[in-house]
Each structure stands twice: as structure tokens, then as C-alpha cells.
Amino acid sequence: MRVCLAGDWTLRFLGPRLDALQGHLRGVGGGAGWDLSGVSRLDSFGAMLLWRHWGRRRPEGLVLPAELEGVFGRLAELGEARLEARAPYRWLDGTAQVGRGVFGFGRHVVQFVALVGQLCLDLVYLLRYRGHWPLLEISANFYKVGVQAMPVIALVGFLIGVVLSYLSALQLQLFGADVFIVNILGFGIIRELGPVLVAVLVAGRSGSAMTAQIGVMRVTEEIDALTTMGISRYVRLVLPKVVALTLAMPLVTLWGSSMALFGGMVSANLQLGLSFDFFLNALPRAVPAVNLLIGLSKGVVFGLLIALVACHFGLRVRPNTESLSANTTASVVSSITVVILVDAVFAIATRSIGLPR
Amino acid sequence: MPAHPVELRGVSTRFGQTWVHRRIDLAVPAGEVVALVGGSGTGKTTLLRQMVGLLQPAEGEVRLFGEPLASGSRADQLARRRRFGMLFQQGALFSALNVFANVAFPLREFGIRDEGMLRDLVLLKLAMVELGPEVALRMPAELSGGMVKRVALARALALEPELLLLDEPTAGLDPDRSAGFVRLIRALHKALGLTVILVTHDLDTLAALATRVAVLSEGRILAFGPLEEIMRVQDPFIERFFHGERSQAALARGREQG
Ligand SMILES: Nc1ncnc2c1ncn2[C@@H]1O[C@H](COP(=O)(O)OP(=O)(O)OP(=O)(O)O)[C@@H](O)[C@H]1O
Ligand SMILES: [Mg+2]
Numbered sequence: 090m091r092v093c094l095a096g097d098w099t100l101r102f103l104g105p106r107l108d109a110l111q112g113h114l115r116g117v118g119g120g121a122g123w124d125l126s127g128v129s130r131l132d133s134f135g136a137m138l139l140w141r142h143w144g145r146r147r148p149e150g151l152v153l154p155a156e157l158e159g160v161f162g163r164l165a166e167l168g169e170a171r172l173e174a175r176a177p178y179r180w181l182d183g184t185a186q187v188g189r190g191v192f193g194f195g196r197h198v199v200q201f202v203a204l205v206g207q208l209c210l211d212l213v214y215l216l217r218y219r220g221h222w223p224l225l226e227i228s229a230n231f232y233k234v235g236v237q238a239m240p241v242i243a244l245v246g247f248l249i250g251v252v253l254s255y256l257s258a259l260q261l262q263l264f265g266a267d268v269f270i271v272n273i274l275g276f277g278i279i280r281e282l283g284p285v286l287v288a289v290l291v292a293g294r295s296g297s298a299m300t301a302q303i304g305v306m307r308v309t310e311e312i313d314a315l316t317t318m319g320i321s322r323y324v325r326l327v328l329p330k331v332v333a334l335t336l337a338m339p340l341v342t343l344w345g346s347s348m349a350l351f352g353g354m355v356s357a358n359l360q361l362g363l364s365f366d367f368f369l370n371a372l373p374r375a376v377p378a379v380n381l382l383i384g385l386s387k388g389v390v391f392g393l394l395i396a397l398v399a400c401h402f403g404l405r406v407r408p409n410t411e412s413l414s415a416n417t418t419a420s421v422v423s424s425i426t427v428v429i430l431v432d433a434v435f436a437i438a439t440r441s442i443g444l445p446r
Numbered sequence: 447m448p449a450h451p452v453e454l455r456g457v458s459t460r461f462g463q464t465w466v467h468r469r470i471d472l473a474v475p476a477g478e479v480v481a482l483v484g485g486s487g488t489g490k491t492t493l494l495r496q497m498v499g500l501l502q503p504a505e506g507e508v509r510l511f512g513e514p515l516a517s518g519s520r521a522d523q524l525a526r527r528r529r530f531g532m533l534f535q536q537g538a539l540f541s542a543l544n545v546f547a548n549v550a551f552p553l554r555e556f557g558i559r560d561e562g563m564l565r566d567l568v569l570l571k572l573a574m575v576e577l578g579p580e581v582a583l584r585m586p587a588e589l590s591g592g593m594v595k596r597v598a599l600a601r602a603l604a605l606e607p608e609l610l611l612l613d614e615p616t617a618g619l620d621p622d623r624s625a626g627f628v629r630l631i632r633a634l635h636k637a638l639g640l641t642v643i644l645v646t647h648d649l650d651t652l653a654a655l656a657t658r659v660a661v662l663s664e665g666r667i668l669a670f671g672p673l674e675e676i677m678r679v680q681d682p683f684i685e686r687f688f689h690g691e692r693s694q695a696a697l698a699r700g701r702e703q704g
Binding site for chain 2: 099159163164
């Protein structure tokens, strides 16, 4: 049999008719002679198609115009290039996966401790050399995580306060215990809800931003540039974020709690007819001041943890977009989890402080 | 193929208050290798971005393969985009994909599903830019600067484009590899009649490859023609660019290759 090819053998032309063409090719048996002298254009896709059909060698009696020699020469040179094959999945791999997970978690812990340790060392250094404090960065970060977060926190806090107050009021009215709305809102918001709510918002808003920022600086080698200038990434990038968020969080918590209380107060006024005057006077009597202190200390601790977790994950980003997105997600999820765990620890540690007996 | 795969008609570009280009007219004839030269920051990269529609001109019109860029149905536009390949100045590899997946990406998008065929094609493209199968499984972050350039070139070549736009293809390559690049482009050009637009500061490559040179200066095309003609134009920029001692030596070297 003799096969004569003609016309364009290019990806653009063959692509849409690939299936039909491969059917035709399969119909051509082994010992056929090939004549390519009618081919007007042949790109490496068309050549590869033929080459694979020929079993990666020139068939006997091939008629090949001189200008097509180059393409097939390149294919012959390539030979039987192989990729490293990926090992097939075995049942033992599942166990290995678990083991890798455990070691991975161990590495996280070690790196996190190393980060905290490095920050402590840097703090000691900065206590000795006062002039090296990254004050500008701290202030800029404070503005970003604190001041710019105020509107959204006010909105969410206010609405949560309204809803909480409304639902509680419905129940209290049944028992005629209207005035206890002040106790419920006071304890609930100042001690528990305010700090946790704000922490969740800040983790989503600022924690993710911190991870992404440090991560992108890794991707674009900006951190390496800083290092070559002799500037420590911990002092210049991590410390300002940690300090700023630790300082800003209690204030933001205070703001969020106040807004939630305000929302609750408005709702109580509408629903139960409690006057603002009464609410504000009853609040300090119902809720001892130490509860505010507990709420604000939670703010400090949560802020510290969120910033540390965010920076930890940011520094783990490898220079590709997939790793960036994975670490940003992990950062937000971990910091919210950590906040809730630590909140439980707080609840146990302060169970005999500031509560009515 | 139409007579002019790329045609700019009175194209102006503005960023904020600064005009980068002022009414540029340029028609690139089919089957030519056009070198776009100009000082750093004169808007060569920006002009390439205009050609492929990444930027909208403030004035004027860009025609690709004889039609306005945004004309026709979605399918037409997609088909038009698959007819050219672009090599970005920084490579622009997908950082989350390894080298193999980067080069295979356009092929998969085109609809080639046969894994064996894909593997052979990708390894062929990599071999064309002098990269062996051992780099195929590395991530872009694990490559040297010159290797990034070459992988990006392999990706630009993946769909067998009729038009290649190359932004400083030889920056970061050693002289040996630059010569290899020149050979590769010359071979493709001869076999398939490719049209190539390349931005370059590398006079060796320019002299060896370019059939025409476009000089961009102060926001307009100062001159457009074969190298010999350009060399005769009286202009301070051309004087400095082509007639310095180092330039003469580089041009002579390039002509030897050519
Ligand atoms: N997105 C942008 N916004 C504002 N100005 C820009 C933008 N992109 C480019 N420019 C400006 O346009 C001009 C041309 O930039 P362009 O990148 O095209 O230069 P170039 O000729 O490619 O230079 P080089 O040879 O250094 O790569 C520069 O002055 C640059 O500052
Ligand atoms: Mg450029």
C-alpha cells in the first residue's frame, strides 16, 4: 500500500478533525510506503502524529522533501524521552500520609515556637537599641487593623446586639423578668460575645491580609531583598503586625462590645420599653467592672494569637500561587480555631471571677 | 494568512497624564521577523500588550490577522487568540503548575486529550528550547532565570502559532543559548513562514534574525525597514544605538551567524 499525504499538516488544520484522522491512520497497516511530497505545511504537531504512528522511526520507502527533513530530524534526536513515572498508589501510602500529617503538624509547632522565640530575642535587642523600633510600621499597621476595621465591626456588633436583645426579650417577657435583659446583655456581650465576635472578624479581615501580604512578598522575592539589605524580616514585617494587633484588639473589642450593647439597648427600648437612662444605670450594678477587664484581656490575647498565626503561615508560603491560597485559608481557619480554644481556657480560668453567685 | 498579521493604525497610549505612544502606524508584513528596538522605558512592552489586546488604545485601532481585535463571536475571538503566542518579559509561567503542566496547558485547552501525545509534544517543545525531560517536573520557582525564559518560549510555541510576540527573548541567556534561540526561530520561520515580532536590546540576535527593524523613540516609530536602511537614518538615538563601537562589533557577530 502507498499513502500519499497532501495539504496542511498543522495543529490548526488537524485539531478539529483529529478523531477522524486518527481513525484513518489506524486503518493504514504496517508495511505501507509513505509519500510526503504533497505536504504544503507540516508543523511539529503533524510530524509528531505521523512519527508516533510510524512507531518512532522512519518507515521504509519514505519519500520526504528536503525542507521537511529538519522536523523529523528533531524528532529522531528526541528519541524515546521519558518522564519519571509517578509511583502507583499502594495501601501503605495511606499510612505514610497519616505519618506525614503528624510530622507536618510537629513542624508547624516547632516553627511556631521558633517564631515566638525569635520575636522575644528581637524584643530584647530592641530594648537595648531604642532607635531601631519599627515605629512607622507599627503605626501604619495599627491604623489598618484598628481604625479601618471600625465601621464593619460597628455594623456587625450593632446588629448582633439587636438580635440578641430581641430574642432574649421574648423569653424574659414570659416570666415578667424584663429588667434582667441588662444582665444577660451585659455579661454575654462584655465577657464572651464581644471579644470572640471581634476576634473572628479581625481574623477574617486582618489575619488573612497579613498572611497574604507576607506570602506575596515571598513569591516576589521581596523578603530576600530585605534580607540582603540586612533588615530582619521579623523586626520589620512580623513584629509591627504583632504589636499593632495586640494593642489594637482590646480597643477594637471595646468598640465592638459597646456597639453591641448599644444595639441591645435600642432593641430593649423598643421591645420592652426600658429607657436608655435605666439601662445605663443598671449596667454597672448588674455587671461588675472586672468583667470588662476580662473582656479586654481576651482582646489582647486574641490579637496576639491572630497576628502570630497569620505571620507564621505567611512565612511558610512557598513561591507559588497555590501555596499562597492554601496558607491564607489555613491561617484564617487556624486563628479562629485557636481563638475559640483559648476562649474556653479563659472561661475555665475565670469561672470564679466577676460572676454573680 | 492576511498580508499584515499585525496592523496598528494611529494607536496612542496614555497612562494617567503621560502619553507613551502618539499615533503609531505600523503594519507588520506576514512572514517577516520584525525587531522592535528603543531605549528602556520607551514603551516596547506596552506596544506588544496593545497588539494582543491586553491594553486598550486611547486612540486608534489594532488589527490582528486583518480584523479588529474584539470583532466576531466569542469562538472567533478565541480562535484568533490561539493563532499567536506571546513570551512575556518576566516569563509569566503559572507558578502553581510544574514545567510540564505549564507547556501542556494550552494544548489541553485546545482539546488534546491523548496523554501519550501530550507527553511527546511537551517534551518536543522543551527539547526545542534545549531543555531535557529532567526539568519537566520542576516548579517554576526552582528554575534559573534563563530557564524560565526558555520554558515560557516553549509554552508560547505550544500551539504552533503563526505569529510570535517575544519580549526580550534572549535577555538572561548565555551566548550559546542565544545562538540556539536564533537557530530555532530561523528554522521555524523557514519551515512554517512564521511572523515574529521581537523586542530586543541584543544586537547579535537582532542582526542575525531581523528582516526588518522598527525603532521606537519618543512615542513614535522613528523608522521601519531593513537594518541597512535603518543604519543610514540620521538620528541621535539611532546613532547611539547602532553606531557605537560595541554595537558595531555585536552587529558584525550577528551577521556572521545570519
Ligand atoms: N500600568 C502602567 N501604569 C503607568 N505607567 C506605565 C504602566 N506600564 C508602563 N508604564 C510606563 O510606560 C512606559 C513604557 O513602559 P514599557 O514597559 O512599555 O517599557 P519598555 O520599552 O518595555 O522598557 P524596557 O526595555 O525597560 O522593558 C514607562 O515609562 C512605564 O513607566
Ligand atoms: Mg519591556
